[in-house]
Amino acid sequence: MSSEDELAARLAEDEIAAKAATPGPWYAFNSGHGDDWYVASRAYGLVSTGLHSGADGDEILMIERDRRDADYVARFGPPRALRYIEAVRDIIKESGGEGHGWAEYEPAYYAGLDYAVRRLAEVYDES
Secondary structure, eight states, X not given: OOHHHHHHHHHHHHHHHHHHSOOSOEEEEEOSSTTOEEEEEOOTTOOOTTOEEOTTSOEEEEEESSHHHHHHHHHTOHHHHHHHHHHHHHHHXXXXXXXXXXXXXXXXXXXXXXXXXXXXXXXXOOO
16 A cells, blocks of 8 residues: 555544544633643533533543643644645645646656655654
């Protein structure tokens, strides 16, 4: 499997997960009881097992013990993941020279794109 195919397959998995997640935007907030931090989403009427309704009607997704964890989860929610997926797909498409026919005239440009695709595919290598 080529780097482009492998990356496209992983992006498809990420897209499914992002679209299945509770919609954002998400935000982190302190419970007011010590160091318990929550991540919540204005879920627009989402009904889901295991979620608790917050004081302002938001759906509380999880409890985090550390503010840094809660901030991280809130920052990298589904909307950001979907924007990333779209951008990487554009890079894959461009690396194939679709619509241009420039590959033979701009070899350094396409070599750079090929490098970018390989490096982006490496993000998913958990070995």
